[in-house]
Amino acid sequence: MPSCSAKCGRNAILKRPKTSDVLCKECFFEAFENEVHFTITRAKLFTPNTTVAIAASGGKDSTVLAYVLKLLNEKYDYRLKLLLLSIDEGITGYRDDSLDTVKQNRDDYEMSLKILSYKDLYGWTMDEIVAEIGRKNNCTFCGVFRRQALDRGANLLKVDYLATGHNADDIAETVLMNILRGDLARLSRCTSIITDSGDGIPRVKPLKYCYEKEIVMYAYFRKLVYFSTECVFAPNAYRGHARVLLKDLEKIDPTVIMNIIHSGETMKVSETSKMPKLTNCTRCGYVSSQEICKACVLLEGLNKGLPRLGIGKSSKVKRLLKENEEKNKSSGICRGEEDKTCLCSGTDSMKPVKINELVLKELRI
Incomplete structure (x- = not known):
């Protein structure tokens, strides 16, 4: 068994996809957490004495985000008030089960939890919408409704920031999707680590530079409880094609994820271009x-x-x-x-x- 690349004297148990370093469990935790802390401080994502709502789905990304933010908040004295915000889309056999995980995270991390449902906000559940429209364009409805529901929830809770669990893979996929669609105007928003919907509550992405594989490894070795079942309607999403392409490219070169993100950042639309007025x-x-x-x-x-x-x-x-x-x-x-x-x-x-x-x-x- 190889020795840890950090020269701590312990045996390595994993190889980081992002850097190819072989590390022991403890050194991997430290490296992962330090990188998230560096991202937060370099981008100045938060200011002290503010409230942050974490968009919690019960999945690996939001669970790791909640855990790491709580840990870093205590370790580095960010002086943040953290709470969980979940959206119930009304998908039987998926969201109802994942919300049980969110409730366990609420208890484990000692954070308050607010759940908003599509049914209450829009009068429809996703199950009802799919029954009406079929499975071809259901992600269009869900994506629009979910983004608005999170913004409405953040306003309802009167928070200062909304933190989402978007990781490097998610952002690279979105860059590919926008390029394939010819929608270069969206590159700026999808690659920005801080965005504002116009309601005054910034959305921040502390996991922007974290690879999905490393998030999975972190959750596994930390023994975090998360919901791993894919949405029953996800196989029909256009994003799935971008994901397959990205995974194929990653097999050839693991750095392709960061390369795509950096390309998206440099391909932003010129400031002189006319953009829609909010x-x-x-x-x-x-x-x-x-x-x-x-x-x-x-x-x-x-x-x-x-x-x-x-x-x-x-x-x-x-x-x-x-x-x-x-x-x-x-x-x-x-x-x-x-x-x-x-x-x-x-x-x-x-x-x-x-x-x-x-x-x-x-x-x-």
């Missing part, structure tokens, strides 16, 4: 680059029996909304907003099948 959604008040935020557009589609309405470009969505309203009026279906059974008023109590099918046909991808 405003507030006219319906829910949430920060948005459009008059109506993506979540409200998706909800409108669900409530009107047009679940694919919000999938696609915003200009196409606006056009189809207007056309649908005009068709309703010309056919005599629309009786004005004062009539609560009117399709245009946003309720789903009346769903003209022929009109819905016409719109769905145009939206089909």
